[in-house]
Amino acid sequence: MRIGILGGTGPAGSALGARLASVGYDVVIGSRSKERATEVCDALKAKWSGLSLQLAGGDNDDASSCDLVVLATPWDSAAVTARDHIDLLRGKVVISMANALVRVGHEFQPLLPPRGSVAAHVQAAIPECKVVAAFHHLPATELGHLGDPIDSDVLICSDSAEATAIVMDITKHIPGCRPLDAGELSNATAIEAFTAVLLQLNVRYKTRVAPKLTGITRDPRVKA
Numbered sequence: 001m002r003i004g005i006l007g008g009t010g011p012a013g014s015a016l017g018a019r020l021a022s023v024g025y026d027v028v029i030g031s032r033s034k035e036r037a038t039e040v041c042d043a044l045k046a047k048w049s050g051l052s053l054q055l056a057g058g059d060n061d062d063a064s065s066c067d068l069v070v071l072a073t074p075w076d077s078a079a080v081t082a083r084d085h086i087d088l089l090r091g092k093v094v095i096s097m098a099n100a101l102v103r104v105g106h107e108f109q110p111l112l113p114p115r116g117s118v119a120a121h122v123q124a125a126i127p128e129c130k131v132v133a134a135f136h137h138l139p140a141t142e143l144g145h146l147g148d149p150i151d152s153d154v155l156i157c158s159d160s161a162e163a164t165a166i167v168m169d170i171t172k173h174i175p176g177c178r179p180l181d182a183g184e185l186s187n188a189t190a191i192e193a194f195t196a197v198l199l200q201l202n203v204r205y206k207t208r209v210a211p212k213l214t215g216i217t218r219d220p221r222v223k224a
């Protein structure tokens with residue numbers, strides 16, 4: 001599967017792209033500038049030269065042409081970026097990982113975007129796509145340490161059971177990550193806003209936290 005990342009030159013998109021490439025996906029890092037994306041890819045490949053990463057740089061059109069697409073722009077440009085590529089994205093699974101937040105001094109505060117979440121706003125902008133909210137809580141630094149597992153649950157929600165299953169399957173390939181089906185896209189509101197709490201904990205406790213939920217011992221979709 002080829003995975004394209006719009007806004008893939010930032011810390012989150014480049015780390016996710018490298019991580020997915022490290023577990024066997026063919027990844028296109030997209031950007032508004034093909035040159036910038038190529039530079040980012042070259043730097044990642046040089047850093048992880050032992051891993052033969054299947055990573056290519058391109059513009060956001062190149063990334064949108066992939067089988068599945070991740071939106072990794074700042075939250076306030078996610079919907080407009082998706083809309084700008086609507087023809088190439090039509091019918092595809094599109095992952096929204098953006099968190100609408102603001103930092104006020106030492107405090108992180110969640111913002112409420114149009115329609116209640118970035119993911120819902122993106123879904124409204126590209127109605128013929130299946131938007132899946134995922135990866136909001138994975139810190140870019142840990143994602144980018146390709147040799148180390150990431151000890152975290154990944155809360156995933158969408159209005160398409162099929163699309164959620166596809167993103168859960170991709171997530172399973174990231175060592176240490178446990179994908180959890182968190183229901184319909186309306187739950188993206190809580191998932192995105194919770195990121196402000198996690199970032200606040202990082203500041204308070206001078207660390208980088210990742211969520212892990214207790215009590216889930218089996219997948220209800222798998223018959224016992």
Ligand SMILES: NC(=O)c1ccc[n+]([C@@H]2O[C@H](COP(=O)([O-])OP(=O)(O)OC[C@H]3O[C@@H](n4cnc5c(N)ncnc54)[C@H](OP(=O)(O)O)[C@@H]3O)[C@@H](O)[C@H]2O)c1
Binds near residue numbers: 007008010037075140
């Ligand atoms: N950082 C984290 O640890 C983390 C973790 C989980 C989720 N997230 C979420 O992932 C997203 C990306 O995070 P980030 O820290 O990588 O963000 P970022 O560095 O601020 O932006 C990512 C990329 O988006 C592109 N971009 C910037 N402004 C844009 C605009 N107005 N229109 C279109 N593209 C634009 C830029 O790429 P080009 O200039 O090359 O086009 C930039 O490199 C955010 O929404 C964030 O909430 C971040």
